[in-house]
Amino acid sequence: MAALAPHAGNAYVIGLTGSPGVGKSTTTTALVGAFRERGLRVGVLAVDPSSPFSGGALLGDRIRMQDHALDPEVYIRSMASRGHLGGLSFTTPQAIRVLDAAGCDVVLVETVGVGQSEVEVAGLADTSVVLLAPGMGDGIQAAKAGILEIGDLYVVNKADREGAAQVRRDLRSMLALAQRPEGAWKPPIVKTVAQQGEGVGEVAAELDRHRAWLESSGELERRRVRRARDEIEAIAVTALRERWGDLHGRTELDDLAAAVVAGTSDPYAAADELLATFTE
Numbered sequence: 390m391a392a393l394a395p396h397a398g399n400a401y402v403i404g405l406t407g408s409p410g411v412g413k414s415t416t417t418t419a420l421v422g423a424f425r426e427r428g429l430r431v432g433v434l435a436v437d438p439s440s441p442f443s444g445g446a447l448l449g450d451r452i453r454m455q456d457h458a459l460d461p462e463v464y465i466r467s468m469a470s471r472g473h474l475g476g477l478s479f480t481t482p483q484a485i486r487v488l489d490a491a492g493c494d495v496v497l498v499e500t501v502g503v504g505q506s507e508v509e510v511a512g513l514a515d516t517s518v519v520l521l522a523p524g525m526g527d528g529i530q531a532a533k534a535g536i537l538e539i540g541d542l543y544v545v546n547k548a549d550r551e552g553a554a555q556v557r558r559d560l561r562s563m564l565a566l567a568q569r570p571e572g573a574w575k576p577p578i579v580k581t582v583a584q585q586g587e588g589v590g591e592v593a594a595e596l597d598r599h600r601a602w603l604e605s606s607g608e609l610e611r612r613r614v615r616r617a618r619d620e621i622e623a624i625a626v627t628a629l630r631e632r633w634g635d636l637h638g639r640t641e642l643d644d645l646a647a648a649v650v651a652g653t654s655d656p657y658a659a660a661d662e663l664l665a666t667f668t669e
């Protein structure tokens with residue numbers, strides 16, 4: 390990481406998230422094509438936060454992204470993150486930095502939207518794209534998962550299917566409820582048929598527009614500083630956990646837990662006792 394640091398910092402990082410099967414990989418593949426037409430070097434990370442054994446997803450993504458498999462200016466990698474301490478926030482930024490230092494102009498990070506992972510991916514990217522599709526119950530899901538706060542750009546994919554206009558209307562009215570300060574970015578909604586490449590040009594154009602806004606508003610710098618802060622924190626917390634594991638094993642925690650169960654201690658006092666061992 391120390392050797393890579395001087396070479397990194399140039400890549401534009403785009404996060405794509407959405408429910409399983411919404412069309413993230415298809416959209417990513419189409420965007421890779423659009424960026425390659427401009428002669429850009431592209432990195433793709435498909436992160437599966439749901440399984441430490443993502444053989445299936447890995448194979449699926451390889452097949453779907455085959456269009457670019459022989460292009461030496463495109464690097465595609467699937468990785469699983471559950472099971473790693475810190476999850477997405479620990480492993481993915483480091484993978485992004487490797488691709489960045491390797492000269493990728495654009496890094497696309499695809500994450501399946503499950504639970505907190507879409508919020509995490511928003512923290513990793515310069516621009517976050519949230520994908521929705523008709524017939525997936527995405528309207529309700531969108532509100533539930535809090536994705537309405539994280540999208541810089543919304544894509545209603547599978548517009549060839551019935552209900553796309555309704556999803557777009559629902560999304561537009563929900564986004565309109567958000568309180569945005571003067572000069573804030575208003576996330577656009579783009580309809581696509583990713584499989585046919587329809588609307589992908591418009592997605593690329595909106596990405597350009599968002600990037601320009603990020604740079605002119607100073608938000609790009611703010612996001613990157615926030616990202617670095619999260620990364621440092623994830624590494625430090627992981628190191629602390631490991632140190633605690635090395636020094637104390639599990640027996641100390643077991644003793645404290647037994648005391649809490651017996652009523653001779655409470656969880657806060659036990660946590661304080663544990664923390665005190667770090668500063669001794």
Ligand SMILES: Nc1nc2c(ncn2[C@@H]2O[C@H](COP(=O)(O)OP(=O)(O)OP(=O)(O)O)[C@@H](O)[C@H]2O)c(=O)[nH]1
Pocket residue numbers: 407408409410411412413414415416453501546547548549550581582583584585
């Ligand atoms: N009808 C229709 N099908 C599409 C469209 N875009 C993608 N699909 C199909 O939807 C399926 C899922 O697409 P993917 O791109 O793999 O979706 P994903 O979001 O990456 O899926 P996971 O990574 O498994 O969560 C595939 O069979 C695609 O061919 C579209 O615009 N219209």
Ligand SMILES: [Mg+2]
Pocket residue numbers: 413414415435450499
């Ligand atoms: Mg996929």
